Amino acid sequence: MDYKKTGIIDINKVVLPQNWEELTRFFPVIECIEKIPCNPCSWCCPKEAITIQGDITNLPEIDFDKCTGCAICAGKCPGLAIFLVNPNFDEQYSAIIMPYEFRPLPVENQKVTLIDRHGNERGNGEVVKIRLSSAFEKTPLVTVKVPKELIMEIRHIRAIKKSGKSGFRDSGKTWEEQLAQQVAN
Amino acid sequence: MKDNYNIVIVGGGPAGLSAALEASKYTDKILLIDENLKAGGQLIKQTHKFFGSKNHHASERGINIAQELIKSIDSDKVEFLSGVSASGFYKPHTLLLEDKERLYRVNSDKFIFATGASENIIPFVNNDLPGVYGAGAVQTLMNLYGVVPGKRVLMIGAGNIGLIVSYQLFQCGVEIAGVVEASPYIGGYSVHAAKLRRMQIPIYTNHSIKAAYGDECVEKAVIAEVDSRWNIIKNTEKEFDVDTICLAVGLTPSTELLSQAGCDMVYVRELCGYVPKHDKFMETSISGVFVAGDASGIEEASAAMLEGRMAGLKACYDIEKFNRSEWINSISHIEFELKSLRSGPHGEKAVNGKKKIDIQR
Ligand SMILES: Cc1cc2nc3c(=O)[nH]c(=O)nc-3n(C[C@H](O)[C@H](O)[C@H](O)COP(=O)(O)OP(=O)(O)OC[C@H]3O[C@@H](n4cnc5c(N)ncnc54)[C@H](O)[C@@H]3O)c2cc1C
Ligand code: SF4
Ligand code: SF4
Numbered sequence: 421m422d423y424k425k426t427g428i429i430d431i432n433k434v435v436l437p438q439n440w441e442e443l444t445r446f447f448p449v450i451e452c453i454e455k456i457p458c459n460p461c462s463w464c465c466p467k468e469a470i471t472i473q474g475d476i477t478n479l480p481e482i483d484f485d486k487c488t489g490c491a492i493c494a495g496k497c498p499g500l501a502i503f504l505v506n507p508n509f510d511e512q513y514s515a516i517i518m519p520y521e522f523r524p525l526p527v528e529n530q531k532v533t534l535i536d537r538h539g540n541e542r543g544n545g546e547v548v549k550i551r552l553s554s555a556f557e558k559t560p561l562v563t564v565k566v567p568k569e570l571i572m573e574i575r576h577i578r579a580i581k582k583s584g585k586s587g588f589r590d591s592g593k594t595w596e597e598q599l600a601q602q603v604a605n
Numbered sequence: 606m607k608d609n610y611n612i613v614i615v616g617g618g619p620a621g622l623s624a625a626l627e628a629s630k631y632t633d634k635i636l637l638i639d640e641n642l643k644a645g646g647q648l649i650k651q652t653h654k655f656f657g658s659k660n661h662h663a664s665e666r667g668i669n670i671a672q673e674l675i676k677s678i679d680s681d682k683v684e685f686l687s688g689v690s691a692s693g694f695y696k697p698h699t700l701l702l703e704d705k706e707r708l709y710r711v712n713s714d715k716f717i718f719a720t721g722a723s724e725n726i727i728p729f730v731n732n733d734l735p736g737v738y739g740a741g742a743v744q745t746l747m748n749l750y751g752v753v754p755g756k757r758v759l760m761i762g763a764g765n766i767g768l769i770v771s772y773q774l775f776q777c778g779v780e781i782a783g784v785v786e787a788s789p790y791i792g793g794y795s796v797h798a799a800k801l802r803r804m805q806i807p808i809y810t811n812h813s814i815k816a817a818y819g820d821e822c823v824e825k826a827v828i829a830e831v832d833s834r835w836n837i838i839k840n841t842e843k844e845f846d847v848d849t850i851c852l853a854v855g856l857t858p859s860t861e862l863l864s865q866a867g868c869d870m871v872y873v874r875e876l877c878g879y880v881p882k883h884d885k886f887m888e889t890s891i892s893g894v895f896v897a898g899d900a901s902g903i904e905e906a907s908a909a910m911l912e913g914r915m916a917g918l919k920a921c922y923d924i925e926k927f928n929r930s931e932w933i934n935s936i937s938h939i940e941f942e943l944k945s946l947r948s949g950p951h952g953e954k955a956v957n958g959k960k961k962i963d964i965q966r
Contacts, residue, residue, distance in 0.1 A: 424790040427798030455949035458656035460664035477949025498654035499796025539805025576803040
């Protein structure tokens with residue numbers, strides 16, 4: 421019950437795939453370990469990889485074999501509690517797909533400060549991709565490259581402050597404009 | 606506007622809207638009123654994605670849920686009056702209404718009160734200083750009118766509302782000095798707490814607010830540790846330089862009209878105040894008078910929608926002749942969903958509370 425005092429969950433309570441350290445694809449880490457009346461993760465998954473058995477308050481269960489890593493669940497989850505991780509994104513780095521509901525959005529290739537569950541700064545990472553989709557209910561998903569040893573700790577990013585200026589470079593576009601541009605690409 | 610309606614629904618939040626939607630499947634001449642200018646109740650201030658079940662728009666943002674509910678209501682059958690408040694109920698079937706200009710009445714045999722809840726306030730030194738807000742007021746300012754209440758906020762209460770409003774403030778670029786909670790545990794869902802923690806917002810459990818200070822408005826807040834009976838422990842004070850103190854210390858069901866109507870009322874701690882006794886169809890001790898949503902005990906929007914639908918369905922029963930088997934199916938489906946929603950530790954309060962006000966018919 422420690423997380424009811426601190427608000428920070430123990431990652432050891434989260435179900436992970438076997439030998440996850442060796443995987444070279446994205447899989448979801450569902451950081452939802454409390455019985456609450458909620459179930460979007462279970463019905464939004466196109467592969468039916470996530471299920472909630474019986475009462476709506478039961479915990480989500482995942483079958484990693486069915487999951488394609490599409491990240492729809494991460495976009496839908498109202499608790500922003502689902503992250504997708506790829507432990508071996510490239511030789512050197514892991515990558516995390518995280519929900520990020522702040523403006524302005526970072527841009528691709530931007531360097532960012534990595535933040536862990538406790539809100540502590542843990543060095544730098546790089547944004548690889550931003551995804552916007554109406555399937556994500558306006559929650560942007562940001563993919564960030566992080567050092568391999570931090571893959572299960574980093575859960576947030578912050579823009580690196582540039583001499584006096586703070587925040588990300590603002591593209592000056594509205595959410596809808598950015599989405600339209602992404603669709604056009 | 607007519608004088609007589611088949612059903613009159615007071616309150617256009619998720620409960621009232623759902624009642625109107627369900628009732629309009631079986632009957633017409635339904636009046637829905639709300640004292641706000643916009644229908645949607647709490648939903649129109651909720652920019653976050655809702656938890657809850659698929660059938661009740663979970664994962665959609667509150668603002669969109671309100672719009673969808675409103676769109677799906679047939680305006681030929683349901684007349685909506687905004688900016689109108691109900692100010693008195695006279696048995697057996699007269700409701701007094703008022704708008705800016707006049708006072709008038711409507712008659713009906715069926716009334717559904719879906720009047721929601723009002724915010725609580727707690728005592729502390731200088732709690733009347735400008736800069737002390739209720740969480741609902743902060744949300745109205747911020748999410749309806751686009752105005753932030755201040756630059757640095759101390760949030761009091763770590764229930765879902767305190768956690769969610771802190772997150773919304775943070776999204777608007779407001780700094781959160783911390784979230785203060787008198788009980789030893791975070792009352793809201795841990796997924797909401799986790800969002801704040803990774804933004805480095807501290808949550809002080811076993812703490813309460815002692816005082817606010819400032820010349821003309823809030824400049825400082827003092828909190829202190831509390832014991833298990835919520836008494837302040839000496840010499841444990843902490844000070845924060847903040848310009849805003851936001852209270853998210855619970856809601857009380859708005860049941861004045863039901864009480865004035867003469868419904869049997871009971872004080873139930875688990876439901877957060879005086880609530881009318883009601884049966885499983887949401888009908889109170891006065892036949893034809895229904896309650897739904899937060900007015901029948903504080904829960905959340907999924908429960909409010911289910912209760913509203915239940916009341917809407919039952920109110921139609923005596924008015925029209927229709928295919929009863931479909932109706933019975935809907936009723937048992939709603940009962941099943943309510944039960945499932947109230948399972949688990951967060952639902953215990955509602956289950957225990959509802960037991961205390963159950964009317965068996
Ligand atoms: C910050 C916050 C976050 C929330 N998040 C969630 C969530 O994620 N998921 C979830 O399921 N729930 C959530 N809720 C709870 C949910 O919003 C409420 O439980 C729900 O709105 C209750 O619905 P209701 O229809 O009973 O009341 P309300 O929504 O309060 O509506 C009542 C309406 O009645 C009107 N009214 C009252 N008295 C009168 C009168 N005398 N005459 C005329 N009109 C009157 C009011 O103007 C109001 O519009 C949240 C609430 C808050 C505050
Ligand atoms: S990533 Fe896609 S396939 Fe995998 S669990 Fe989530 S929604 Fe299902
Ligand atoms: S949608 Fe998110 S918060 Fe809701 S049950 Fe699934 S993982 Fe938990």
